[in-house]
Amino acid sequence: MSEQIRVTFEHLRDFMDRAFQKAGLPDADATTVATLMAEAELQGSDGHGAIRLAPYLRRIREGGINRHPHITIEREKPAMALLNGDNGMGHLVMKRAALLAVEKARTAGVAWVGAHLSNHAGPASLYARMALPHDMIGLYFAVGNANHLPAWGGLSMLLSTNPMACAVPTAREPAVVLDMATTVAAYGKVKAKAQRGEMMPEGWMVDRSGKPLLDPKRADEGFLLPIGGYKGYGLALIIGLLAGTLNGAAMGKDVIDFNSDFKSVGDTGQAILAIDPAAFGDIDQFKAAVDAVVRDLRASERMPGIERVWLPGEQSYEKRNAFRRAGIPLPPQLKASLDQTAAELDIAPLN
Amino acid sequence: MSEQIRVTFEHLRDFMDRAFQKAGLPDADATTVATLMAEAELQGSDGHGAIRLAPYLRRIREGGINRHPHITIEREKPAMALLNGDNGMGHLVMKRAALLAVEKARTAGVAWVGAHLSNHAGPASLYARMALPHDMIGLYFAVGNANHLPAWGGLSMLLSTNPMACAVPTAREPAVVLDMATTVAAYGKVKAKAQRGEMMPEGWMVDRSGKPLLDPKRADEGFLLPIGGYKGYGLALIIGLLAGTLNGAAMGKDVIDFNSDFKSVGDTGQAILAIDPAAFGDIDQFKAAVDAVVRDLRASERMPGIERVWLPGEQSYEKRNAFRRAGIPLPPQLKASLDQTAAELDIAPLN
Numbered sequence: 001m002s003e004q005i006r007v008t009f010e011h012l013r014d015f016m017d018r019a020f021q022k023a024g025l026p027d028a029d030a031t032t033v034a035t036l037m038a039e040a041e042l043q044g045s046d047g048h049g050a051i052r053l054a055p056y057l058r059r060i061r062e063g064g065i066n067r068h069p070h071i072t073i074e075r076e077k078p079a080m081a082l083l084n085g086d087n088g089m090g091h092l093v094m095k096r097a098a099l100l101a102v103e104k105a106r107t108a109g110v111a112w113v114g115a116h117l118s119n120h121a122g123p124a125s126l127y128a129r130m131a132l133p134h135d136m137i138g139l140y141f142a143v144g145n146a147n148h149l150p151a152w153g154g155l156s157m158l159l160s161t162n163p164m165a166c167a168v169p170t171a172r173e174p175a176v177v178l179d180m181a182t183t184v185a186a187y188g189k190v191k192a193k194a195q196r197g198e199m200m201p202e203g204w205m206v207d208r209s210g211k212p213l214l215d216p217k218r219a220d221e222g223f224l225l226p227i228g229g230y231k232g233y234g235l236a237l238i239i240g241l242l243a244g245t246l247n248g249a250a251m252g253k254d255v256i257d258f259n260s261d262f263k264s265v266g267d268t269g270q271a272i273l274a275i276d277p278a279a280f281g282d283i284d285q286f287k288a289a290v291d292a293v294v295r296d297l298r299a300s301e302r303m304p305g306i307e308r309v310w311l312p313g314e315q316s317y318e319k320r321n322a323f324r325r326a327g328i329p330l331p332p333q334l335k336a337s338l339d340q341t342a343a344e345l346d347i348a349p350l351n
Numbered sequence: 352m353s354e355q356i357r358v359t360f361e362h363l364r365d366f367m368d369r370a371f372q373k374a375g376l377p378d379a380d381a382t383t384v385a386t387l388m389a390e391a392e393l394q395g396s397d398g399h400g401a402i403r404l405a406p407y408l409r410r411i412r413e414g415g416i417n418r419h420p421h422i423t424i425e426r427e428k429p430a431m432a433l434l435n436g437d438n439g440m441g442h443l444v445m446k447r448a449a450l451l452a453v454e455k456a457r458t459a460g461v462a463w464v465g466a467h468l469s470n471h472a473g474p475a476s477l478y479a480r481m482a483l484p485h486d487m488i489g490l491y492f493a494v495g496n497a498n499h500l501p502a503w504g505g506l507s508m509l510l511s512t513n514p515m516a517c518a519v520p521t522a523r524e525p526a527v528v529l530d531m532a533t534t535v536a537a538y539g540k541v542k543a544k545a546q547r548g549e550m551m552p553e554g555w556m557v558d559r560s561g562k563p564l565l566d567p568k569r570a571d572e573g574f575l576l577p578i579g580g581y582k583g584y585g586l587a588l589i590i591g592l593l594a595g596t597l598n599g600a601a602m603g604k605d606v607i608d609f610n611s612d613f614k615s616v617g618d619t620g621q622a623i624l625a626i627d628p629a630a631f632g633d634i635d636q637f638k639a640a641v642d643a644v645v646r647d648l649r650a651s652e653r654m655p656g657i658e659r660v661w662l663p664g665e666q667s668y669e670k671r672n673a674f675r676r677a678g679i680p681l682p683p684q685l686k687a688s689l690d691q692t693a694a695e696l697d698i699a700p701l702n
Contacts, residue, residue: 077460077630079430109428110463110624114631137593151660154651158644166589176592178585210654227579234529234663237648238517241527242488245640246631252644273461273624279428280465281599289596293509293603297588300505303561309502312585 006327013038047188090121109279116249124165125179177313244269357678364389398539441472460630467600475516476530528664595620
């Protein structure tokens with residue numbers, strides 16, 4: 001797609017910042033959300049970046065999100081906390097959760113912070129990665145915001161793509177950052193395919209008779225496939241219980257489809273676990289050991305036709321560097337949608 | 352296999368207990384290991400039960416396992432501990448780890464206990480399940496004891512099947528217990544197929560050119576496939592970093608193949624996380640909410656040809672009940688191998 005437009009991180013962030021401010025979010029909150037969304041774009045998480053602006057704004061406008069949340073610690077122990085997100089933007093809730101988990105892990109060694117009454121917060125890796133500057137490991141779990149997955153063998157849509165992420169600090173290598181939906185494809189990727197007018201590869205979705213579904217515009221006629229069959233179903237369920245049920249948040253049939261309902265409180269549940277490797281031993285020795293594993297894997301003998309062995313998070317790392325230099329690529333349809341948002345809100349467009 | 356022999360849980364446990372005692376383990380330790388191995392059989396984890404007796408005994412005999420370990424807490428914080436397993440049987444190390452994690456979680460809310468210098472400990476679910484009688488959630492992660500998995504796109508065997516398990520307490524329903532290798536099939540299942548003289552289904556293993564490998568006796572000519580392609584590779588790596596590298600245990604190229612080396616110290620790493628739902632809210636409300644999710648999933652509309660939707664852990668639960676009533680089925684080859692062990696050790700055979 002040679003016609004792709006490129007924008008700087010700063011321009012994209014500032015545009016979304018303007019949009020959220022105009023939509024009524026407090027200045028600091030608008031900046032926090034816009035920055036995290038621009039960071040999502042910067043690392044190539046295009047299903048969770050600017051494409052989400054319009055639906056977020058619609059949800060704010062229609063009352064599905066609280067513009068002025070009072071995010072509180074509802075319960076607390078030395079190694080855990082439960083946040084009440086007061087139905088604010090998920091980005092605000094989970095940034096707070098991640099920083100609190102890091103703070104608690106510093107004394108407890110390990111800490112888990114869950115949230116209820118949160119909302120969609122973008123890519124899981126953003127929050128797992130918040131542990132890295134503190135030389136900690138971050139793990140993130142979330143209940144997805146629409147059910148696209150049945151039980152293995154079932155047809156009732158009772159589970160979401162419930163993603164997880166884990167970020168592990170390194171010494172000289174890019175951090176190891178796994179960010180994955182428990183389905184073969186995340187639903188955001190299906191949406192991105194639809195927006196680009198592309199078909200999906202076989203294996204992403206099936207229809208209700210189990211036949212491959214390839215047209216992303218027909219996505220609501222079928223469901224996503226879990227990774228490893230019943231294993232991915234099990235993972236989606238467990239993540240849903242940990243991030244949703246444990247926090248008293250929505251899970252299973254109580255999950256509201258945020259693609260069709262912009263008014264109801266979604267009661268999204270998420271959780272973050274911070275682990276301080278310094279509690280287990282020397283931190284530099286740990287980071288050097290992770291580096292060694294990374295290098296061994298990268299230096300693997302390769303299968304025929306494979307040019308390079310990638311580590312989890314390495315492609316995002318390279319995109320971050322490349323997009324910082326050359327700008328973030330935006331599909332023309334997305335740019336048009338952002339221009340429309342600018343016109344509707346009467347704010348300066350993205351330039 | 353109608354000729355299968357059936358044995359009671361007690362007879363199997365007592366036989367393995369006799370074997371470990373005769374091999375030089377202290378009485379209490381022999382009983383602990385034998386009980387956990389018999390529990391593995393009882394829940395249908397046949398790749399981790401009696402089939403492991405002969406290789407465990409060989410490792411003990413050849414000096415690869417310390418008969419009299421002094422298992423110690425090497426490092427400790429309110430929500431974590433690092434155990435030094437002193438190269439004892441993994442079952443002893445991880446039972447201690449699980450109980451310690453539960454104890455710490457009671458005050459901290461959440462607790463993580465890792466181990467190094469441990470050994471193979473049987474099915475992951477055994478240890479995650481140890482949280483259940485305390486109304487807690489258990490998560491278990493382990494570095495496998497042989498590398499059968501390359502990086503995605505690679506050929507160098509640098510990763511193991513690194514399994515995880517999670518057990519979530521319920522009120523009236525069977526506990527939700529997910530126990531999965533990060534490969535499509537666990538290596539124990541490959542061994543069980545070989546022992547039964549059966550072929551493997553396509554998708555379990557490929558050879559070095561990427562072609563399906565179906566004969567389990569040729570397993571060392573290929574490698575296991577990760578679930579969800581690069582996602583399973585990422586999961587195996589992350590679990591290895593959390594259960595191995597974080598604890599200063601073997602990971603990557605340092606992992607010793609316990610199928611061929613019975614003398615060297617394996618330095619196996621494992622970890623357990625206990626989460627106390629009572630810290631997050633009312634425990635009965637939590638368990639009832641998990642029950643509700645379980646029932647909704649079970650009552651799913653089903654795909655054509657599917658008779659029942661299973662919950663993770665439900666098949667093990669049913670096997671546990673059935674095998675308690677009717678006995679644990681043992682393939683004739685396995686019974687013959689146990690008889691041979693009895694003869695070699697000069698102990699009363701399994702009856």
